[in-house]
Every structure is written in C-alpha cells, then in structure tokens.
Amino acid sequence: MVETSSVPLTGPQGPKPRKALSRRNVFLYGTLLLITLYYALPLYVMIVTSLKGMPEIRLGNVFSPPVEITFQPWAKAWSEACTGLTCNGLSTGFWNSVRITIPSVILSIIIASVNGYALANWKFKGADAFFTILIFGAFIPYQILLYPMVIMLREMGLYGSLGGLVLVHTIFGMPILTLLFRNYFTSLPEELFKAARVDGAGFWGIYFRIMVPMSLPIFTVAMILQVTGIWNDFLFGVVYTGPDTYPMTVSLNNIVNSTQGVKEYNVNMAATILTGLVPLTIYFVSGRLFVRGIAAGAVKG
Amino acid sequence: MASGRPNQLFRNKSAKIAAIPMIVTALFVFVGGTIWTVVYSFTKSGLLPRLNWVGLDQYERLWATRKWLVAIENLAIYGVCMLVLVFVIGFILAALIDQKIRFENTIRTIILYPYALSFVVTGLVWQWMLNPEFGVQSIVRDLGWESFSFDPLYNADIAIYGVLIAGLWQGSGLVMVLMLAGLRGIDQEVWKAARVDGIPAWKTYIFIVIPMMRPVFITTLVLVVTGIVKLYDLIVAQTGGGPGISTEVPAKYVYDMMFSANNLGQGFAASTMMLVTVALIVIPWAVLEFGGKKHHG
Numbered sequence: 208m209v210e211t212s213s214v215p216l217t218g219p220q221g222p223k224p225r226k227a228l229s230r231r232n233v234f235l236y237g238t239l240l241l242i243t244l245y246y247a248l249p250l251y252v253m254i255v256t257s258l259k260g261m262p263e264i265r266l267g268n269v270f271s272p273p274v275e276i277t278f279q280p281w282a283k284a285w286s287e288a289c290t291g292l293t294c295n296g297l298s299t300g301f302w303n304s305v306r307i308t309i310p311s312v313i314l315s316i317i318i319a320s321v322n323g324y325a326l327a328n329w330k331f332k333g334a335d336a337f338f339t340i341l342i343f344g345a346f347i348p349y350q351i352l353l354y355p356m357v358i359m360l361r362e363m364g365l366y367g368s369l370g371g372l373v374l375v376h377t378i379f380g381m382p383i384l385t386l387l388f389r390n391y392f393t394s395l396p397e398e399l400f401k402a403a404r405v406d407g408a409g410f411w412g413i414y415f416r417i418m419v420p421m422s423l424p425i426f427t428v429a430m431i432l433q434v435t436g437i438w439n440d441f442l443f444g445v446v447y448t449g450p451d452t453y454p455m456t457v458s459l460n461n462i463v464n465s466t467q468g469v470k471e472y473n474v475n476m477a478a479t480i481l482t483g484l485v486p487l488t489i490y491f492v493s494g495r496l497f498v499r500g501i502a503a504g505a506v507k508g
Numbered sequence: 509m510a511s512g513r514p515n516q517l518f519r520n521k522s523a524k525i526a527a528i529p530m531i532v533t534a535l536f537v538f539v540g541g542t543i544w545t546v547v548y549s550f551t552k553s554g555l556l557p558r559l560n561w562v563g564l565d566q567y568e569r570l571w572a573t574r575k576w577l578v579a580i581e582n583l584a585i586y587g588v589c590m591l592v593l594v595f596v597i598g599f600i601l602a603a604l605i606d607q608k609i610r611f612e613n614t615i616r617t618i619i620l621y622p623y624a625l626s627f628v629v630t631g632l633v634w635q636w637m638l639n640p641e642f643g644v645q646s647i648v649r650d651l652g653w654e655s656f657s658f659d660p661l662y663n664a665d666i667a668i669y670g671v672l673i674a675g676l677w678q679g680s681g682l683v684m685v686l687m688l689a690g691l692r693g694i695d696q697e698v699w700k701a702a703r704v705d706g707i708p709a710w711k712t713y714i715f716i717v718i719p720m721m722r723p724v725f726i727t728t729l730v731l732v733v734t735g736i737v738k739l740y741d742l743i744v745a746q747t748g749g750g751p752g753i754s755t756e757v758p759a760k761y762v763y764d765m766m767f768s769a770n771n772l773g774q775g776f777a778a779s780t781m782m783l784v785t786v787a788l789i790v791i792p793w794a795v796l797e798f799g800g801k802k803h804h805g
Binding site: 235236238239242243245246247248249250252253256264268269270318321322324325326329330331334337338340341343344346347348349350351352353354355356358359378381385409410411435438439440441442445446456459460463464472475476479482483486487489490491494497498501 | 520522523524526527529530531533534535537538539540541542544545546548557601604605607609613614615617618619620621622623624625626627628629632633634635636637639642643646647650677681682685686730734737738740741744745748758759762763766767772775776778779780782783785786790794
C-alpha cells in the first residue's frame with residue numbers, strides 16, 4: 208500500500224474494470240430512470256384513475272394509488288357511457304372497429320402483397336410509373352382526398368357504411384404495404400423464382416406455393432402495421448361513417464369530450480385504456496416485429 | 509423485356525390484372541382526387557361541389573380569415589418546436605441507450621409504447637394529466653408551492669405547447685428507434701479511431717457520427733414533417749381547437765369547412781395549401797434521394 212514508487216507494472220492486465228457505482232453509471236442510469244418514469248407515468252395515471260371512485264378522485268391527486276379499487280368505471284365505460292343522447296358505452300364502437308379492422312387488414316394485405324409481387328417479379332411496362340405515383344400518395348395530406356372519396360363512396364352507395372371505410376383503409380394502406388412487400392420479394396433469391404418458372408409454375412402458382420410460404424415474417428409485420436394503424440385511425444372514421452358505424456376512437460372522443468353532464472374522469476380513463484388496449488397488446492406481444500414495422504413504415508426505398 | 513416471345517402478352521396479363529387495384533388507386537384516387545380538389549378550389553362550392561368559377565377568391569378569403577392564420581401560426585410553432593425537440597430528445601435517448609446499458613429492452617419498450625397508442629388516446633391522457641384541478645399543477649401545489657401555475661390547456665397563449673407535450677410524448681420513441689438503428693449501423697472502428705485521437709465523446713457525436721447518419725436523419729425528417737402537417741386527431745381530442753380558436757390547425761380547418769360549415773370551396777383551397785406545403789418538402793427530398801439513383805436502377 209505504501210509502494211507508490213517506481214516499481215515496474217506487474218499488476219493485472221487489460222482495461223480497468225468498471226465499478227458498478229461509478230459517477231458515469233449513476234448519471235446514466237439515473238437519467239434513464241427519470242426518462243422511463245416520464246414515459247410510463249401517463250399509462251400509470253390512466254390505470255390508477257380508472258380504478259378510483261369519483262369522490263376519491265376529487266379528494267386525492269392523480270398519482271396516488273386507489274384506496275378502494277372499483278371496476279365499476281370500466282363496466283360503465285364499456286356499456287353505459289353516454290355520447291349525447293345514446294348511452295351504449297364503447298361496446299358498439301369496439302365491435303365496429305373489429306368489423307372494420309379485420310376485413311381492412313385482410314383485404315389490404317392481399318392486394319398489396321400481390322401488387323408487390325407483380326412489381327418485384329413480373330415487371331411490366333409502366334409499372335414503375337404507377338408505383339412512383341402510389342408512393343407519392345403516401346405523402347399526400349389526406350385532407351385533399353377527403354371529398355373526392357366522399358363522392359366516390361356515395362356513387363358506390365357505401366358512404367356512411369362499414370364497407371366504405373374498409374375500402375378507404377384498403378386504398379390508403381396500399382402505398383406503404385406495397386412498398387413493404389415489393390422490397391421483401393425483391394430481396395428473395397431470384398433463382399427460386401426462375402426455377403419455379405422452368406418447372407412451369409405460373410403467376411399465381413409461384414405466388415401461393417413459393418412467395419407466400421417464404422414471406423410469413425413480412426406478412427406478420429404488415430399485419431401489425433395495419434391493425435395498429437387502422438384501429439388508431441380517427442380522421443377516416445369520423446368522415447366516412449355515421450353514428451351507428453363509428454369506430455372505437457370516434458366513440459371514445461365523443462364520450463370523453465361530450466359537453467353534457469358531469470365529467471366522470473374515472474369512466475373517461477377506463478374508456479381511454481379500453482381503446483388503447485388492442486394496439487398496446489399487439490405492441491407488447493410482438494416486440495421486435497413492431498419495431499420492424501415502424502422501420503418499414505419509415506419508407507426505406 | 510425480350511419482345512416477340514409468344515407468351516409475352518399472356519405472361520404479363522396476370523401481373524397486369526394483379527396490379528389493377530394499384531393502377532386504379534394511383535390514377536383514379538391519388539392523381540384524380542388531387543386534381544379534382546385543386547380544380548374545385550377555384551370554384552364557389554358551398555354545400556355541394558359546383559363548377560362556378562371564382563378564380564382565386566377562395567384563396568384570398570382563406571388568407572384573410574383569422575382562424576386560418578391562427579391555424580398556420582400554430583402549425584409553425586408546433587412544427588418547429590416538435591422538429592427540434594423530437595430530434596434532440598430522440599437522439600439523446602438513442603445515444604444513452606447505445607451505451608451498452610442493462611435493461612435495454614425494457615427501457616426501449618417503455619419509451620416506444622406511446623407510439624402504439626392513437627392520437628385520440630394520447631390527447632385524452634394528456635388532457636387529464638394537464639387538468640389544472642387534478643393534474644400536474646395540483647400535485648405541485650400540494651407539495652407546497654402554492655402559487656405554481658401550469659395550465660397550458662386553459663390558457664390561450666400557451667395552449668399549443670400543451671399539445672406539443674403530448675405530441676412529443678407520443679412521437680419521440682419513434683425517432684429514438686430510428687436513431688438507434690442509425691447509431692448501431694456505424695462502424696465501431698470509427699469510435700475506436702476517435703478515442704485514439706483523444707476526441708471527446710460529444711465531439712465525436714456531433715462532428716463524426718451525426719454526419720455519417722445523414723440518410724437516417726433525412727428519412728426521419730420526412731416522416732416527422734409529414735406527420736406534423738397531418739396533425740388533427742390530437743387537437744380534436746385534447747383541446748378541440750380551444751380555448752377559443754387558440755389551437756386550431758390547418759387539417760382541422762379543412763375538416764370544419766368541408767363537413768360542418770358547408771363551405772367546400774374554402775376546404776378545398778385550404779387542403780390545396782396543405783398539399784403545396786408537403787410538396788415543397790417531399791419533392792426536393794425525393795429528387796435528392798431517388799433522382800440520382802435512377803441511372804443505375
């Protein structure tokens with residue numbers, strides 16, 4: 208211990224081991240903890256508020272855990288909460304959203320995957336031009352297409368119906384999904400495609416027997432992207448459906464922001480969680496695939 | 509592309525049939541719809557679209573309407589703040605997470621989950637968090653700071669910043685993920701070389717790493733900007749454009765004109781202005797990104 212003199216170094220080799228409680232680590236993990244808390248807090252507040260009774264909310268603060276846990280706000284949000292005159296809760300909106308999301312997701316994925324496959328493997332003259340237009344379509348502010356779509360749906364007799372909204376979602380999902388599938392199919396080895404051609408397989412044969420079985424991960428990514436996107440949509444729902452066919456996001460907004468009656472914050476927060484539950488579940492279950500979907504949505508050309 | 513092969517026409521038929529939805533969507537909806545709206549923005553359409561020309565009247569009226577000017581101003585404030593802060597926060601978060609930390613997955617999962625939520629849910633949560641009677645303001649007052657005041661959603665001067673808080677909470681995770689992917693794509697040799705040369709970490713980030721991440725930054729930029737222009741649901745859910753008209757945004761102006769004020773012409777003119785804004789951003793980007801590549805593609 209006293210030997211600080213010029214003894215040649217014979218001690219341990221290699222980099223200095225990091226102490227667990229170095230200043231750097233305290234700073235780093237401290238910052239990360241604060242940040243994580245900040246992001247997690249709203250979810251916590253939502254859950255806590257939705258489990259309290261109204262008297263407790265008026266007395267306490269939003270961060271304190273519930274003294275008496277009650278599920279009554281959840282029940283009320285689901286089946287009794289009012290939007291103006293009707294008091295059916297969120298359940299109608301939930302089932303509408305289900306009936307919108309499922310066909311929209313299936314339809315848009317079928318169309319976009321076949322499109323992407325045609326673009327990747329069966330290029331025809333002019334295909335690139337249409338594709339470029341389609342990609343620009345992803346950037347057009349939806350507002351400019353709102354009214355032309357209203358006219359189109361009205362002509363088809365679909366304005367205000369669930370079917371109309373399904374069509375709208377299919378159309379607006381096409382740019383990103385087509386890009387996603389085209390890029391994926393392009394990345395598959397071309398020999399596979401050529402071998403199948405030599406064996407006499409045609410357009411649909413190759414699609415169903417080779418492309419689809421080989422592309423299950425990208426189909427999953429597309430599904431995650433579409434389910435969350437369509438479930439979370441508000442603008443198209445409010446424009447193209449009516450009170451009976453409103454998706455869940457629209458009913459939620461109408462319930463919480465309705466001006467009549469006393470504000471029941473616990474019911475509002477329960478309704479908010481219920482609406483966020485589907486995308487949140489998908490997010491927490493799918494993990495990395497969700498991130499991949501985002502990266503794909505980020506238009507990596 | 510060999511011509512004269514007997515099955516050429518037949519072979520392309522299936523692909524062409526398969527591409528019909530894309531072709532119809534591209535031409536009919538995206539091109540046709542855009543042209544239709546732009547054309548009708550020069551008409552006096554009210555409750556129904558009609559072709560009685562009024563030249564630039566709709567645009568003149570648009571730029572003389574206070575609500576539209578407030579909407580533009582709000583979008584500018586929200587847009588600039590959002591852009592700067594989302595990049596700064598997103599990058600710092602990514603840099604922190606990139607320090608070979610423990611619990612990386614947990615932390616990333618928590619920071620990104622708001623992005624899975626809709627803007628409506630985001631808006632309503634933050635409406636509750638920023639409620640002056642129960643939310644952040646009352647908590648701080650309960651802690652003893654009686655005069656503390658933080659009620660952005662009830663103060664017309666700063667209401668748009670209340671929306672900004674919610675927007676940042678929802679969107680910064682996305683930027684973090686993209687930036688993290690960018691940081692992970694940087695060769696570790698770069699870091700070693702910088703360390704050997706004795707360059708401090710922050711300098712390495714600013715002068716070496718960030719310039720190397722240009723493509724990621726540009727992609728993220730386009731994504732964030734197009735998202736900002738579309739800002740609508742968040743406003744409707746969180747403030748409804750209020751107090752007064754203090755948080756109006758262009759997308760909401762368009763919706764209100766078209767579907768509640770029965771003033772289609774104004775809606776068309778306003779949405780055309782939105783298109784022009786996006787075009788001014790997207791077209792230079794597309795030319796930069798894809799224009800050069802066309803030669804060998």
